[in-house]
Amino acid sequence: MKSVELIDASKAYGNGPSVIEKLNVKINPGEFFVLVGPSGCGKSTILRMIAGLEDITSGKLLIGGQPANTLPPSKRSLSMVFQNYALYPHLSVRENITFGLKARRIGKEVLEKRLRDAADMLDLGRYLDRKPRQLSGGQRQRVALARSIVSEAPICLMDEPLSNLDAKLRGRMRSEIRQIQRRIGTTMIYVTHDQIEAMTMGDRMMVLHDGHQQQIGRPIDVYNHPKNTFVASFIGSPQMNLTPVVYDAAKKLLRLNKDWTLPVDLPFSSRDLTLGIRPANIRPDERAGENAIRLSIKVSDVEILGNETLLTFLVNDQIWTAKWEGQWSIPGGTVCQIAVSAEDLLLFDRENGKCIHDPKRPSKPEEVTV
Amino acid sequence: MAMERAQVERTGGLPATVAREKLFRRILGRQPAAWLYLMPSLILFAVFVFYPLFKTIYLSFFLSDMKGLPTVFIGLDNYVRLFSSPEFIQSAGSTLLFVLYTVPATIIIALILALLANEKLKGIGFFRTIFSSSMGISVAASSVVWLFIFNPSAGILNRILSLFGLRGINWLADPNWALFSVSLTTIWLHLGFTFLILLGGLQNIDEHLYESANIEGAGYFYQLRRITLPMLSPTLFFVITVSMIDAFQTFGQIDLLTKGGPGNSTNLIVYSIYQKAFINFDFGSASSAVVVLFFCILLVTALQFKFGERKVHYQ
Amino acid sequence: MRIVKQTSLYVVLTALSLVLFFPMLYAFSASFMSAQEVLLGHFLPSTLHFENYLQAFQDVPLFRFLINSIFISLVVTFGVLAVSSMAAYAFVFLDFKGRKLLFVLFISTMMIPWEASMIPNFVTVQQLGWINRYAGLTIPFFASAFGTFLLRQYFKTIPKEMQEAAQIAGIGHFRFFMNVVLPVSKTSLVTLGIYTFLTTWNAYLWPLLTTTDELVRPLQIGLRQLQSQETVNEWGVVMAAVMVVAVPTLIVLFIGQKHLQKGLTDGALK
Numbered sequence: 001m002k003s004v005e006l007i008d009a010s011k012a013y014g015n016g017p018s019v020i021e022k023l024n025v026k027i028n029p030g031e032f033f034v035l036v037g038p039s040g041c042g043k044s045t046i047l048r049m050i051a052g053l054e055d056i057t058s059g060k061l062l063i064g065g066q067p068a069n070t071l072p073p074s075k076r077s078l079s080m081v082f083q084n085y086a087l088y089p090h091l092s093v094r095e096n097i098t099f100g101l102k103a104r105r106i107g108k109e110v111l112e113k114r115l116r117d118a119a120d121m122l123d124l125g126r127y128l129d130r131k132p133r134q135l136s137g138g139q140r141q142r143v144a145l146a147r148s149i150v151s152e153a154p155i156c157l158m159d160e161p162l163s164n165l166d167a168k169l170r171g172r173m174r175s176e177i178r179q180i181q182r183r184i185g186t187t188m189i190y191v192t193h194d195q196i197e198a199m200t201m202g203d204r205m206m207v208l209h210d211g212h213q214q215q216i217g218r219p220i221d222v223y224n225h226p227k228n229t230f231v232a233s234f235i236g237s238p239q240m241n242l243t244p245v246v247y248d249a250a251k252k253l254l255r256l257n258k259d260w261t262l263p264v265d266l267p268f269s270s271r272d273l274t275l276g277i278r279p280a281n282i283r284p285d286e287r288a289g290e291n292a293i294r295l296s297i298k299v300s301d302v303e304i305l306g307n308e309t310l311l312t313f314l315v316n317d318q319i320w321t322a323k324w325e326g327q328w329s330i331p332g333g334t335v336c337q338i339a340v341s342a343e344d345l346l347l348f349d350r351e352n353g354k355c356i357h358d359p360k361r362p363s364k365p366e367e368v369t370v
Numbered sequence: 371m372a373m374e375r376a377q378v379e380r381t382g383g384l385p386a387t388v389a390r391e392k393l394f395r396r397i398l399g400r401q402p403a404a405w406l407y408l409m410p411s412l413i414l415f416a417v418f419v420f421y422p423l424f425k426t427i428y429l430s431f432f433l434s435d436m437k438g439l440p441t442v443f444i445g446l447d448n449y450v451r452l453f454s455s456p457e458f459i460q461s462a463g464s465t466l467l468f469v470l471y472t473v474p475a476t477i478i479i480a481l482i483l484a485l486l487a488n489e490k491l492k493g494i495g496f497f498r499t500i501f502s503s504s505m506g507i508s509v510a511a512s513s514v515v516w517l518f519i520f521n522p523s524a525g526i527l528n529r530i531l532s533l534f535g536l537r538g539i540n541w542l543a544d545p546n547w548a549l550f551s552v553s554l555t556t557i558w559l560h561l562g563f564t565f566l567i568l569l570g571g572l573q574n575i576d577e578h579l580y581e582s583a584n585i586e587g588a589g590y591f592y593q594l595r596r597i598t599l600p601m602l603s604p605t606l607f608f609v610i611t612v613s614m615i616d617a618f619q620t621f622g623q624i625d626l627l628t629k630g631g632p633g634n635s636t637n638l639i640v641y642s643i644y645q646k647a648f649i650n651f652d653f654g655s656a657s658s659a660v661v662v663l664f665f666c667i668l669l670v671t672a673l674q675f676k677f678g679e680r681k682v683h684y685q
Numbered sequence: 686m687r688i689v690k691q692t693s694l695y696v697v698l699t700a701l702s703l704v705l706f707f708p709m710l711y712a713f714s715a716s717f718m719s720a721q722e723v724l725l726g727h728f729l730p731s732t733l734h735f736e737n738y739l740q741a742f743q744d745v746p747l748f749r750f751l752i753n754s755i756f757i758s759l760v761v762t763f764g765v766l767a768v769s770s771m772a773a774y775a776f777v778f779l780d781f782k783g784r785k786l787l788f789v790l791f792i793s794t795m796m797i798p799w800e801a802s803m804i805p806n807f808v809t810v811q812q813l814g815w816i817n818r819y820a821g822l823t824i825p826f827f828a829s830a831f832g833t834f835l836l837r838q839y840f841k842t843i844p845k846e847m848q849e850a851a852q853i854a855g856i857g858h859f860r861f862f863m864n865v866v867l868p869v870s871k872t873s874l875v876t877l878g879i880y881t882f883l884t885t886w887n888a889y890l891w892p893l894l895t896t897t898d899e900l901v902r903p904l905q906i907g908l909r910q911l912q913s914q915e916t917v918n919e920w921g922v923v924m925a926a927v928m929v930v931a932v933p934t935l936i937v938l939f940i941g942q943k944h945l946q947k948g949l950t951d952g953a954l955k
Binding site (some may be wrong): 401408415417492508510518521561573644653663671 | 889893
């Protein structure tokens with residue numbers, strides 16, 4: 001397996017502004033690495049730069065430690081799965097899977113064995129003689145996977161491979177892809193706009209916004225300790241509640257508006273901040289601990305999703321959401337008490353969005369081990 | 371791993387080669403192979419379209435010898451002579467008249483046929499095939515058939531006239547009728563292609579438009595005027611242009627039916643060019659007529675684009 | 686109501702079909718008539734005079750012309766398919782300097798009527814020694830702006846990812862072109878093929894100029910020759926020759942009508 005490393009990699013079209021700005025990341029051999037961000041953030045462009053389908057304007061790309069900026073795509077030891085699968089419509093499943101192998105003049109026996117293994121792994125044995133149009137979306141997806149598996153390339157790139165599938169199938173394929181990747185141990189670089197895929201599949205992920213890397217880390221670390229408001233709002237569902245606040249150092253409290261204050265003691269002077277709190281960290285009054293900060297709110301809407309309940313209410317003219325365990329049938333308009341604990345509050349600099357207060361963050365970030 | 375063996379070989383390369391490669395790329399683009407794929411077309415276009423086009427313009431400024439080769443440069447004399455020759459004026463007039471006779475008639479008839487053939491009926495495919503059949507019949511074959519039909523004694527047209535007690539018409543030899551007869555042949559000949567294109571255009575119109583119009587209770591002719599024709603306008607636009615250009619280029623019918631006669635009444639422009647160039651071998655004078663024809667066709671296309679485009683409703 | 690409408694539609698359609706197809710039916714019928722019957726203006730032959738066909742093949746080397754026409758049309762068809770599909774491939778899948786400009790140049794050749802280049806082309810072909818040669822009747826027609834345009838429209842619908850997948854798998858351009866693009870575009874190749882076959886088969890002016898003897902002369906010019914040779918009375922023989930000229934293309938058209946209609950409208954309008 002091979003590592004992939006980008007050093008100050010940037011991309012611009014013509015003389016236009018850069019669409020990718022100074023990317024620095026090292027993806028370890030055998031790692032499942034997810035590039036996640038909203039559409040248009042440049043994640044697919046990065047993948048295509050790694051694949052060699054787009055030029056790298058400046059910076060370096062190392063594959064397996066070797067410079068690879070000018071290598072043609074076929075020499076970069078990788079395979080790629082596309083969002084629309086890019087199957088050849090006139091070829092059978094078997095021919096689709098082996099098309100690339102034949103081009104590389106791989107012997108018939110080896111080819112047959114790899115085809116058999118991949119077909120077994122993906123349960124495609126029965127469909128080998130069909131044409132792509134005779135297959136369902138999920139089966140086509142598997143053919144695309146099989147095509148990438150048989151190449152035995154040490155690096156596999158996937159560009160939104162699940163976005164054309166329905167929700168149920170998507171869930172199944174998520175774990176299937178994860179398992180296959182573990183089994184064959186390939187280095188995986190996976191692009192998605194879906195933060196759930198990023199959270200559940202990746203060993204590590206990189207969050208991107210407008211061509212800038214926002215944060216790299218294990219999904220759980222990114223979730224718990226977002227570096228800025230963008231990451232905070234993008235990762236996690238429902239979204240983290242974010243609202244502008246002012247810290248009053250003299251009275252040691254956070255002022256949301258004239259009635260709402262949260263008493264907290266913070267190690268800095270009075271300033272404008274953005275407060276962030278995860279919906280799951282807003283608790284019903286009776287389930288909160290002694291030290292919790294209590295606020296009374298007027299419920300505007302309640303959605304019961306089976307065994308959890310989403311409450312929405314207005315804070316500072318902004319919609320906040322709370323996620324409570326269990327089924328709470330509260331009529332809209334009810335005033336009730338909520339509780340938050342001081343250690344769940346994240347504070348961001350209002351100017352640049354950077355996280356400046358995160359009580360739970362370990363003083364020294366853990367080393368990432370794969 | 372198989373692909374690992376295909377080692378990452380070129381590790382950057384020497385700076386000089388990289389620079390040369392970059393220069394190469396800047397001149398030829400990312401994939402110089404493109405020129406290989408384009409080469410056959412480019413060579414053929416150069417030899418058989420662009421070179422001759424300029425050569426024709428060049429020839430039109432020269433007198434030519436008996437073999438048709440240019441001899442003396444005479445500037446615009448060929449053009450001056452062309453426009454002062456009554457023969458050419460007549461030929462241009464006949465051509466315009468011919469366009470007027472054939473283009474609107476062909477399109478209107480083809481449109482009616484296409485509207486009928488666009489109905490969903492059992493066996494409609496058969497009628498469509500019949501309506502488009504003239505596309506599969508060559509100019510030569512259909513001209514010879516019409517020559518037979520127009521025959522004053524044996525032809526069916528005069529037989530029918532005599533059934534009604536009317537006197538036979540000398541369809542091709544009577545200067546009053548010859549151009550009409552040639553036009554009739556041409557309309558029939560062009561119906562197939564025009565029909566096929568218009569039918570295709572009709573079938574491209576979204577069914578839902580008619581469904582919603584039906585729900586709103588719009589009648590057939592209202593729908594025709596408000597949905598079909600506007601939506602068909604790009605196709606009509608295309609068909610009008612193609613028909614006009616075709617009409618300007620008419621040759622085979624003339625050669626087989628009338629040879630330009632009687633009294634030059636059907637001597638359409640391409641036929642007169644043919645006579646000048648390949649019967650009289652006066653390439654200079656023929657070339658000047660070609661240049662005039664070329665600009666006429668260019669003008670038609672340009673006008674169509676200018677005026678047609680505005681009215682056209684693109685989806 | 687519905688039935689009345691349908692029946693009247695059928696009546697109108699049938700009537701129109703008869704009128705439109707009448708010239709061909711009439712010619713077909715006359716091709717079996719004796720000279721006598723033709724002169725009397727009969728519409729149907731009393732007995733089938735097949736000897737008209739024999740006569741037609743004897744008067745001129747009609748069989749030779751038939752073979753010539755088939756050969757020339759097939760060569761031009763495959764020539765156009767090869768040359769246009771290569772150019773269309775370059776325009777869609779290859780990135781090169783001046784692509785847009787060159788495409789405009791290609792399209793502009795559609796505006797240049799064939800007649801505009803006819804005289805110098807005749808001289809060129811003469812100098813190449815291609816008069817009365819198949820080469821002169823075929824090679825000048827290999828490059829087709831219309832064909833390139835039609836195929837380009839179709840190639841553009843092939844997902845770019847397919848090419849990228851091939852690139853990553855190490856499949857070269859030529860292999861991708863031959864093994865993926867061409868098979869996938871079979872329908873538009875067939876459309877263009879039928880169209881080219883028909884237009885080549887029916888070509889008149891150019892073969893008239895470049896075939897002065899019977900060796901490579903195609904059917905159309907052969908028909909002209911026969912028609913000018915035959916005495917006025919032998920209409921049956923001439924009509925038999927017309928049938929020989931028209932039936933092959935009619936068959937091609939009947940088979941390919943659907944293809945052609947779809948392909949041509951797509952090509953014309955997108």
